[in-house]
Amino acid sequence: MKFSESWLRSHVPTTASRDELSAVLTAIGLEVEEVTALGAGLDNVVVARIVEATRHPEADRLQICKVDAGQAELLQIVCGAPNARPGLVAPLAMVGAQIGELKIKPAKLRGVESNGMLCSAKELGLDNDASGLLELPDDAPVGTTLVDYLGLPDASIEIKLTPNRADCFSVRGIAFDVAAATRSEVKPFAADAVPAQGARELSIQLDAGAEAPRYLGRVIEGVNAAATTPLWMAERLRRSGVRPVSLLVDITQYVMLEIGQPMHAYDLDTLKGSIAVRRSRAGESLKLLDGRDAALDDSFLVVTDADRPVGLAGLMGGFDTRVTDATSKVFLEAAHFAPAAIMGRGRKLGLHTDAGHRFERGVDPQLPRTAIEYATKLVMDLAGGTPAPVTEAVREADLPVAARILLRRARIVRVLGIQIEDAEVERILRALGMQVEAVADGWNVTGPSRRFDIAIEEDLIEELARIHGYESIPTTLPGGAARIAMPSETRLDDLSVRRQLVAREMLETINFAFVDAELLT
Structure with a gap:
């Protein structure tokens, strides 16, 4: 799982430094x-707009650009990027x-002066894309430092997750663990219901039993699918x-990475019936989408319309029903599929997707509505449109239910070898999103619906x-006197005799x- 440090901090405003945060995550x-x-080191990089671009007289692949960098005069920059053009920001x-090991100086390229360098994302260390200049939105303020405009500095953090921690395949899931460990609080996240303005609905039928117990869909008409993804996203x-x-x-x-629910968007005009x-x-x-x-x-689990399969449930959508820039009506899907119904299906087809990776480990069954x-x-x-009501089909009896577990004080001491104060036990469990009820010998605890790995008392411990x-648990040697038992010389056990x-x-x-004794003589 890879995520942006600043995105994580937007959910849990911890004061830990980057190094401290990394240490906490590993711990x-x-x-x-x-x-x-x-x-880092991009303080002298600014947002600029190409005003003119003419071919270099001595090199077919170079252009001489007049660039507005927010100064009194335009700067002349020689550039070889294929997407350099007038109007580009x-x-x-x-x-x-200082760009990496390169110090930017005035230079002459094939006899033409150049006073700076227009940059690709790779040259700036922001991405691996070196195919052309990093294109910024047209309304980006010229002359602003790139650090301020992009919300830098930042960091990409990649963590290795064990299969039982499917809840941490989202920024918000990681935030709960960080908040608990750093005594911070996760910011509230509420996706308020969007009032329906249209009436178009598709009926939904669940015919896979417990393998697909919940499916939500929503039609949004009049969207501008060709709109540009905003820079922040x-x-x-x-x-x-x-x-x-x-x-x-x-x-x-974006929704999948932030809160953990895989989704899919269909072009409504390509769907037939329910x-x-x-x-x-x-x-x-x-x-499939990849062709x-x-x-x-x-x-396999499949999503179908009235005529044919239109998607591999939990894995990948179909090519014929994909959204394009020409899409004006979209059908959004958010569903819960059982891990056993998705596990191993992608490998049969040589297919690995982010959605499948999450569903086969377990996704919060209460998350599709949010x-x-x-x-x-x-x-x-971002794209406009008129939303219809959300249509939901659900088999409540087949949805996974979090277990209620008795956590005993004595058991904590026996397993960990230390006693943790009651207030600290309750703080940790509540910070992780669990419901805690104190009882005589401990607590009744119910894990959050996103935690498939909380099933028994030892999981809570x-x-x-x-x-x-773990560093708070003292290292102690085994106690007690060793006793060596000497075998008796007067008695031999049956196995030794044999x-x-x-x-x-x-x-x-x-x-x-059960045989007559006479038959044995």
Whole structure:
């Protein structure tokens, strides 16, 4: 899981430094594999606009650009990027800037003076994209430092998660652990219901039993799918290792990374009739978003319309129903699929997706409603549109329910070897989102719906050890006097007798039980 440090801090305003935060994450079991600093040394890089771009007389691949950097006069920059053009807003490293090991100085390129360097994302250390200049929004304020405009410095933090911690495949999930460990508080997150303004609904039918117990869908008409993904969203995606694609797709990715619910967007005009979730049938096929044709057996969950499968549930949508820049009506999907229904299905097709990675480990069954309301708000804010009511199909009896577990004080001491104060036990558990009720010998604890790994008393004790700190548990040698028992010389056990007799080439006969004694003589 890779995420932006500043994005995490927007959910949990801890005062820990970057190094301290990395140490805390590793100490509580979210092992930090890599921290990539972003924006260091970019103080002399500014937002600039190309006013003119003419071909270099001595080099076909170079252009002579007149650039507005917010100064009294335009700067002349020689640039070889293929996307350099009049009107483009891009980062400009001013003379004196230090870009990596390169010191920007006035120079002549093929006889033409150049006073600075227009930069790609890779040159700035913000991304691996070196195909052209980093394109900034047209309304970016010219002359502003790039550090201020992009909210830098920042860092991309990559952590290694064990399979049981599916709840930490989101920024908000990680925030709960950080808050508990640093005695901070997670900021409230509420996706208020977006009032319906339209009436278009698709009926939903669940035909997969406990494998697909909840499915929510919403139609939004009149969207501008060709709108540009705003820079703040694109940067958070990039710093989390996700390349922005298009606005509607980026919104579903953003929701998944922030709160943990995978989503999918269909072009409504390509869907026919109602939506259903069922097991695939042997011989069915589906062209996936990546263009490959998937031959299905009867082990897959599929989302279908009235005619055919339109998506592999929990894995990937279909090519024919994808959203494009021409999409004006979108159908948003947020669902809960059981881990057992998704596990191993992607490997059958040589397919690995972020959605499948999460669903096969477990996604909060109560999250789809929050996700679809949040995604709706983002779509309306960024692409416009008229939302219809949310349609929900649910099999309540098949939804996973968090267990109520008795946590005993005596058991904590026996397992950890230390006594943790009652107030600290309750603080840790509540900070992790658990419901805690004090009883005579301990607490009745109910884990949050996102924590599939909380099932028995020892799971709760492990949480206490993680957050209280393994370093707080003292190292002690085993106590007690050792007693050496000498074998008796007057008694031999049956096994010893058998071994000695067998060693003397004797045979043991094992008689049948319940046989008349006369038959044995």
